[in-house]
Amino acid sequence: MSFAWMAWTGPTAIFFGVIACVLLLFTFLGIKYPETPRRGILMIETTRGDRLFITLLGSAFINAGWLATTGLPQYWALGICAFYAAAVFRWV
């Protein structure tokens, strides 16, 4: 079976690999350390998984916004995303 039609590249494989690892990690955390949902600054109940989703979705928009407006290297946007992720997990 050939996967040539999927046109895999190294960077996209790493991208999906990281997401898969994060999902596995959060599944493990969910089993090992069960949690109760909490209410943060968005005034909505969130679990660890919700916060991960908000982080990933927000990071996509931060990266898109950075690419569209600044013209500066993209890894700076990743730095912003790291701060954003920390903020989401701390306060949302």
Add this chain to the structure above:
Amino acid sequence: MDKVQNNKAWFLVLPVLVLVAFSAVIPLMTVVNYSVQDTFGNNVFFWEGLGWFEQVLTDSRVHGALGRQLAFSGIILAIQIPLGIAIAVCMPKKGFWASVCLVLMALPLLIPWNVVGTIWQIMGRGDIGLVGYSLSALGIDWNYARDPLHAWITVIVMDVWHWTSLVALLAYAGLQSIPQAYYQAAKIDQASRWSVFRYIELPKMQGVLLIAILLRFMDSFMIYTEPFVVTGGGPGSATSFLSIDLVKMALGQFDLGPAAAFSLMYFLVILLVSWVFYTVMTNLDKAEGR
């Protein structure tokens, strides 16, 4: 007694996971792979990096399509939601005519998209169409193939004709679930018809209306077939909504890279909106203690 936790039930979800993997995850991964490469066919790809994303994000053509799409979704929501509620409020609550109304309201929903497009394409024609001919007879030079405003009116009227019944049926279901006691209490208080609507019916319909808004927004945001059949995105690009523009880019021009980047941005917007609606709905349910 503690509830017995049996996680073996998760294995029953496996078939769905496999199905979703084939129908959604693998195609999505492929789109992501395409979005960072260029191809001229034959499964030969060249690394392009984030170039396509940059192009799509700064492309005035994409911005135009997004603007038209948001305008279209906004307009049809502004028409369909109030109109659907008004129809639901006016519909008989029980008896023979209630059934007749329900069947009549369900009819447009049963017609396939491309048939709806064909119906309105013919209806709008000035030479043989009922609407187009009547308007021409009234002295209006009606031509949706030439005039952008006419094209927009045709597409919007078509969507309103096709989908308002969905909102009406959902609102009707919401109305039917209100216990009579509320109306009796309102009668004792001599509440006006408007007060009954404002303070009883509307709050009780809140849940179904949110679902109606979500469904209509998503559906209109992804609309393709009807405007494609009626106007083909024209005149010019006046009715080229996001999906029409995307298909033109992907299949018409075979620009798979830019089209993949475009569809990923499209997907992100839809994901964001769905998440917002889902969050609002679940929080509303929790607030109501359902």
